[in-house]
Amino acid sequence: MIRLDSITHNHLGLHCEMCGHNSLLAVKMLIERLGHEINVHNAVKTLKCSSCGAKGKASFVITYVVNAKR
Ligand SMILES: [Zn+2]
Structure with a gap:
């Protein structure tokens, strides 16, 4: 399992199913x-879902934002 802090x-x-x-x-927001x-x-x-209001029906991919420097 992937924890948010990693x-x-x-x-x-x-993606809402x-x-x-x-x-x-x-x-970060999560x-x-x-x-x-x-x-x-x-x-x-x-x-x-902000569009249809379904809860917990989304699939996800972890996206690496390369240009997010801090
Ligand atoms: Zn939806």
Whole structure:
């Protein structure tokens, strides 16, 4: 299982299985909401689709944002 704190600088590409809506979410934002010890799977389950409102129906890919320097 991948914990959020091992991918802090990445994004999640989310795809809603119900309506096909795609979105991109910074892992950092998830950590602020849910804490960093949760794993990606459980974090995604708490998310609601901003388009159709379905909860926990998204599939995800971990996206590496190469240009995100800090
Ligand atoms: Zn949806």
